[in-house]
Amino acid sequence: MYAKGGKGSAVPSDSQAREKLALYVYEYLLHIGAQKSAQTFLSERLLGPVLRSA
Numbered sequence: 001m002y003a004k005g006g007k008g009s010a011v012p013s014d015s016q017a018r019e020k021l022a023l024y025v026y027e028y029l030l031h032i033g034a035q036k037s038a039q040t041f042l043s044e045r046l047l048g049p050v051l052r053s054a
Helices: 014-031 035-053
Strands: none
Touching: 014 035
16 A cells, blocks of 8 residues: 655554544535534544543
């Protein structure tokens, strides 16, 4: 999937992949007109780790 070695062949970290996927989901929800769902997704995405650690 990703080339090993050489310049410019950096493999994205898991956290970078999660962030990219979350942004894609959020933008998709906005694109299809589900603004309330997009806002809920965003708030749960941001507050989820905080609420789980409490």
